[in-house]
Amino acid sequence: MHLRFRSLESRIVTLFLVLIVAVQVVGLLVIQRGIDNNARLAISSELVNGAKVFHRLLEQNAQNLRFGARLLARDTAFVAAIGNNDESDRATIESALVNSGRRIKASLTMLIGEDRKISVSTNPPQAAGLQKIALSMLDAAEAGDGAIGIAIVDHRPFQIVAMPVKAPITIGWIVMTFPIDRQLANDMREVSSLHTTVLTRDTQGKWLSAGSTFVGPSAQEVVDQLQALGGKPPAGPFDITVETSQYSARLLSIGEDSGQTASVLLARSIDEATAEYRRLERWLIGLTLGGIFASALAIVFTAKRIAQPISELVTTAKRLEGGDYKVSIDSTREDEIGQLAHAFDSMREGIAKREQEIRRLAYWDPLTNLPNRAQFVVQLNDALQDARRREEALFVLMMDLDRFKHVNDVMGHSFGDALLQQVAGRLQLLLANRRQLSAQVARLGGDEFAVLLPAANIDAALLMAAEILQALETPLSLEDQMVDIGAGLGIAAYPEHADDGETLLSMAEVAMYAAKQRNDGAVVYDAAMDKSSAKSLSLLTELRNAAERNEFRLHVQPKISLQTGKVVGMEALVRWVHPERGNVFPDEFIPFAEQTGFIRVLTRWVMERSAELCRELALKGHPLKVSVNLSTRDLLDQDLPAKFADLLARHKLTPGSFCLEITESAIMDDPVRAQQTLERLSAMGLDLSIDDFGTGYSSLAYLKRLPVNELKIDKSFVLNMENDEGDTKIVRSTIDLGHNMGLRVVAEGIESEAVWRLLAELGCDQGQGYFMSRPIPGDQMIPWLEKWQAPIAIAQTDDSAVAADS
Known part of the structure; x- marks a missing residue:
């Protein structure tokens, strides 16, 4: 009853350990998922706020342009110079345009006359590109005391403002532009901590960068990933990877000009946003693992104390499994554990006897009491290891008896078995007389025998082969019958022919069959034999x-x-x-x-x-x-x-x-x-x-x-x-x-x-x-x-x- 209680207690402890681990792991997964969700929500909120901030920056720049243009449009001297329409006043107009544009950091300031043609410009090449959209804004500017729009020139976006010059009727329009470029992106980065990339997209759908807080290859990588998204980018947040870092991004459209669009990509580093969360997560993982480890130690210690006798029997069983049948088992206890130990001891003795018999049947030929093929391969592999270590040669001699099948058919299998026993005896006697202590003889099966000859040379192998053939040629006397029997014998060598046991044995067999076909005694393996056999096969x-x-x-x-x-x-x-x-x-x-x-x-x-x-x-x-x-x-x-x-x-x-x-x-x-x-x-x-x-x-x-x-x-x-x-x-x-x-x-x-x-x-x-x-x-x-x-x-x-x- 005591043993059953302890066994049950062990199962309960194990169950609690599994429950603790499961609860901790599930809780950790839930917290990790919550951290990811909260981080995503926070990043999404940052991107939404960033979009508002960027629109506010654009609006602020537009107001600056409008204000500067309005001041210039109401300057009395400037209006008078325009009204005179005299060539001598052109320098005054140009100077006023340059000075006004410099004050508000406009990239272009130009004057469009009442004939709706550009009369004066501080940047003629840019003015030519903006002429079309500027002319389209004149009516709206006159009706609403100025107009603001987005223009794209050479794949670069600009904010453009048009302001009428009245005296008191409209005598011209002032047009100013402000580039939406890396400077604006850097301003946005300083205000919101978001990476900002200004982009344009041409009529073929190709994205181009006009300025970015990403530098070098990273800026181009952003454009390439946006291009890979296809025709229509996601409306909400989406993930991009820049130099192995993961970002959550949002694309804002800020204007369109002649089929081209201008957009801004706001990106927030997920790693940076979740850094604090990850730190907390690592603490939680550490605490969880520490708790599991401490619980495991306590439970293992308790289980060992509870089931110590069973653990000893388990150890004994493992030693029995490994082939150690001499281990002693304490069976002096009078309880159930003692009975189990006594049963183990009886089982050990039975297994030892059966395995000994199985091993003998598996590795030894019961007829001749010689090693069989499996045992010979083991002996051969061991000898090969020694030969490699000592850098010595090793030879395998394989022989097949001649006319043995005829003896079996005519005289019967019992006569054939006795013949094999005599052949085995002759081979053993030959090795004993020559004092070849390291040589091994085996029966591989049927009427095939093999001899392992370590630490030898080819002359010794050939001499051994000749003596074996001579011993087998001497007639055998069985049951008042004289039997003439010979053999075909093949020789293979390490390292000359092969360096592993199975291949060496196979090559010796090839040489043996060649010897039987030639009928000329022993034959040393030659690679040409195998090639011929493969071709014939x-x-x-x-x-x-x-x-x-x-x-x-x-x-x-x-x-x-x-x-x-x-x-x-x-x-x-x-x-x-x-x-x-x-x-x-x-x-x-x-x-x-x-x-x-x-x-x-x-x-x-x-x-x-x-x-x-x-x-x-x-x-x-x-x-x-x-x-x-x-x-x-x-x-x-x-x-x-x-x-x-x-x-x-x-x-x-x-x-x-x-x-x-x-x-x-x-x-x-x-x-x-x-x-x-x-x-x-x-x-x-x-x-x-x-x-x-x-x-x-x-x-x-x-x-x-x-x-x-x-x-x-x-x-x-x-x-x-x-x-x-x-x-x-x-x-x-x-x-x-x-x-x-x-x-x-x-x-x-x-x-x-x-x-x-x-x-x-x-x-x-x-x-x-x-x-x-x-x-x-x-x-x-x-x-x-x-x-x-x-x-x-x-x-x-x-x-x-x-x-x-x-």
Whole structure:
């Protein structure tokens, strides 16, 4: 009950603190809003009063002008001089006008005669600009004992007064002007503390300054902001910004002349007007924050005293969250807090056991008890930090076991697991014997292992790689079975290749796959490997659409009887005409199509086009056997025989129309399944051929069990056999081997008549090569057949043989 009371008290204290903060903040916002409103009202009132003051100044100036003009108009000597209308009195008139204007600080004083033309002026250029408005005021001046108006000359506003000169009838008019300029603005500033700007606006709506209490760029900034307001400025107060200072302004119209208007802009600094208010506001904010801070301290202190036992448990829970499971928890109390502490202690022990197990599963491989990929990356990053600090090199060796999938498929997964355990043991033993204490070995997944080799050089890394490969090449004994297993191994180095763990691991993997493809032990990473992979990957992403877009083309290369010179068959080849890259050679996409499985789609396409061409040739009297290449993935497809049966039926072809070519390496990847597929194809009546014979690693004992009909000698032995006695011996032996096994022998790469004749002498049955024909598009095969002629010597030999037989 005591704990619940304290918990409730804590909530009440928290609630009061929230209420205090809320009330203080709301009150502060209300006061701040009131300050802003009061400041705005005060500024607006100042602007209204300022407008009245400015009008009063204008009126005062007008009265001064009127008074001065009236004095001059009633001066007896001046009136007499005008009345005489004598040229000799002109100097007297001019002097009187100048003196009178100087006394009242008029910018212009002039006399308009009774003919309503300017007769005398103290400022002729200005008088010309004011003539029109002055003449328009004469009647009003005569009727009302003077008239006052606003005139604009050269975008500058003037107060103008016209006063009749009577003797006793009107004999002329005196006109005086007073500029409304910066001087008047300064007077207004001194009287009202308002910034004042005198403005004119021309008929195009452009504002111009005629004088301002703002100086320099500030005066122009006022005009620019007024111009930005558009056609009609606000009637009431509006805000403007001058040199980062905010002003509230009011625009007063003071007159118009010929479409131009004269106005005055009164501006009051908001910052100056609210300075006292802001000072008060800062005091209020300070008091508010001080009150909140003091209240917070008191409430926090009280809450800690109330909930001290719970706070200790919270601290313990945070340490548990951070992974510290050795922290002690006091559970000796007999109340509810003690029970809670006891539950915490039990939870701590349970979490510690579970996390230990989770960590082991997350970072260690349960099969080999080696670090897994995640743990290896952690170890690698730690080693990279040490290598950077010590300025040392670091190497990553990644390996992938050869034929492990075959072991799994044939012997079962339990056998494969035991094999992986033995491989892990060998790697650990190797590192222990070499006393590589800082080296780390890990299983990254599947049949991939990695070794971290810090503080080493490239020679040490290559030596380690060689020892690893040697250790793995030693046959393994499992369940009375001897298993030969090797590996492809890639090497990547810091700082030469990369400076972060994931990239280094990725580069080692690239080198590893290069090693498996080359089949030559360990390979050190080279940037060219990645570029090649990226290019190939870019091509492969487009392969799946190439067939639908009809980008593939069927080419064929004729196969000729070397004894008779007759065309007996053709090999089907695929070409890719890319819309952007042009012709893409098979070497660039066939290997990767095999890796991704797309090769099956490609094989089906070649089979369909080959069957169509074979049928077309047969109908036109050229029955030829077409040879089609099969990949490893094709041989592992158990539905391949059924697909061929369907193909033959649809195109009405006999099985003898096809010869299927298989490489030695394709057979050896999975000999059992490959032999099953080949036996079913052979039983259907299809001819089978071993392609590129002599370049693989199959044994003759296994080869003799394959149901094949043909052996193709790789062109690498044929190209130079005319000049290389070693190649000639290999070709002779291969021909004899094929014939002894009852097989037809075909030679690739015939590029001269001499090679043709040499092969014929050795007993080779058929051949193909550039000497007879390069690969040609399938639709050009019939025209080629019609033009084909065997070399003369071969043709004559053939004819002689026929004659002898007869």
